[in-house]
Amino acid sequence: MIFGNASGFLVLGFCLNLIAFSLNLIGFATPYWVKATSPSSITYIFGLWKLCKKSSEETVCQSTLNAPDWFRLVQSTGSIGFGCLLLVSSLLFFYVFILRRxxxxxxxxxxxxxxxxxxxxxxxxxxxxxxNVQETFSIGDVALSDDLHFSFVLTVISMVTCAVAAGCLVFDYKYG
Incomplete structure (x- = not known):
């Protein structure tokens, strides 16, 4: 048996946790949380770690490490969540595949x-x-559109998947 003595809820929780970790990894690392387009055809792309300015000629990126306190809170709590997902994925892998009792x-x-x-x-x-990310980082232009982008959406899906995985672990603890 590939999963040893692990219950169905535990295996489902493990698989969901791996999905949550993978989605969070993409959302955490890529600079596509917000995409803003200005009247001068310049696109600004914001992430947790970078702010990029794309024009037809070039793309220039800068670090967001000198950000205000609210943005540091986002970076910190996002990092804690990412680290916890990595830790629980490792523990569940050990428990499901190695531990036999x-x-x-x-x-x-x-x-x-x-x-x-x-x-x-x-x-x-x-x-x-x-x-309001635009007010936080002085981008110089007024954006025509300001949309949450795929990294933000993947992080939201990661959080929901993580909560469902926690529910599976509750069922395993109670009924497994």
Whole structure:
């Protein structure tokens, strides 16, 4: 048996957690949280770590490390969520594939770390989504359109998947 003595809820929680981690990795690392287009045909792309200015001739990127406090909160809570997803993915891999006997303490620890990850990602999403990124970073132009982009959406999907994985771990803890 490939999953040893692991219950169906535990395996489902593990798979969902891997999906949440993969989506969060893409959303966390890529600079496509917001895309703003200006009247001068310049596109600004914001992420957690970079601000890029694209024109027809060139693309210039700069770091967002000198950002205001609310943006540092987004970066910090996003990093905590990412780290927790990495940790719980590793623990669940160990538990599902290597450990041959049931240990409810490991499931409970994974559940707690998963909940911390979901809450941290939620704080990052809400803080970022409720803030005006254009005012934070003086981009010089007034944007015609300002849209949340695919990295932000993947991070939201990652948070929801993480919460569902936590639910699977609750069912495994209770019924497994």
């Amino acid at each position: 049931r240990n409810t303490i490991i499931v409970l620890i994974c559940l707690c770390i998963n909940v911390i990850a979901a809450i941290s990602i939620f704080i990052a999403i809400v803080t970022f989504g409720s803030s």
